[in-house]
Amino acid sequence: MKKSLRNYFIIMFLLVSLVHMQDFIHRLTVPLYFKTAVSLGYDSNFLRFSGEEMDNADFSAWMLGDAPSFDSFVIKPELRLTYSPVFHSGHDTNLKFRLAYSDYGQTKIKSYASMSAVLEQHLGTYQWLTLGYVISPDIFLRYYRDSDSLVRDTQKCRFTSETVYATYSFPVFRKTWIRLKSQLNKQYFVPEFTEFDMDILSVESRIYTRMIPDTRLSFWVNIGAGDNISFNNGLSSTTIDRAYSVTSTGFLGTYYPHNTLKAVHILLSAEYREYESLDLDDPLHLGRYHWDYKSSVWADRDITRKLFGQFRINYRFRQTDSQYDWVSSLKTFDKFEVWLKFSYDFTLDLFY
Secondary structure (H helix, E strand, C coil), X not given: CHHHHHHXXXXXXXXXXXXXXXXXXXXHCCCEEEEEEEEEEEECCCCCCCHHHHHCCCCCHHHCCCCCCCCEEEEEEEEEEEXXXXXXXXXXXXXXXXXXXXXXXXXXXXXXXXXXXXXXXXEECCEEEEEEEEEEEEEEEEEEECCCCCCCCEXXXXXXXXXXXXXXXXXXXXXXXXXXXXXXXXXXXXXXXXXXXXXXXXXXXEEEECCCCCEEEEEEEEEEEEEECCCCCCCHHHCCCCCEEEEEEEEEEEECCCXXXXXXXXXXXXXXXXXXXXXXXXXXXXXXXXXXXXXXXXXXXXXXXXXXXXXXXXXXXXXXXXXXXXXXXXXXXXXXXXXXXXXXXXXXXXXX
């Protein structure tokens, strides 16, 4: 009798476990949502040359490498994947992956790939927890003279950018919420330029509101610091501390006009960066700071039910100030970009 009762409980346990396992598997077998896109753009100053460098380009042709000019057409294909398993019927869970490539027409050395993965968990009204990871494994900055080389050879300055971040958003009052963000960006250079290696830690507070009909507005403040982790590591070029503090603020407004345009956006931001060097033998960083202004305007439009278009204009101006006029003129630049983007959404259901 006892053996029969034990077998009965074992069978019931297995049946209940099987039902729960089937329900769990069912929650995982959801469609995969894809978005493919291609952006066609023009960059007026893709290597971020100052006006002085452009004026002297005939005498310093090595700075351009194989590029025939300072501007370039750019093509950026990308693929996005969203996977949303149903762990809780009242709260969304999203896993998002993105793979993109930037192809510069003037010089292939500037072209690079980037990848990202994001986990989003909905916790309540206007309440989300997000974890993200972004990596660009090989970005070409520009040509420089290697200060560790006795002959000061021209080298390709390349680096890897790796970012991890976490955000948490929560409501504060009607149709208004705040998002807090903590981020660590690692910029590690090729062996010839390890003196630029940086760990950049920042925190951001951003407030959103949809209190105005057909409009979404956001304002943010970001505070960070760049730690020059290769400072004084034994190489002659690392005796200069390139650490800095940075503060930025910005505004993003979106209007939904309910006509042929799906949305119109405007973005304005300003960043203040100040270098910490107090070394009198370091004129390039001593007393140097800059303001970096960025503005963008873009519009979205639905072309068909699954095909979308976007037109965008960006402008950037960085004004550098220093105790030395030659540093100010060398590190000040501006650029503008024009982009036309097409994206297409489709669903892949592997389980039905």
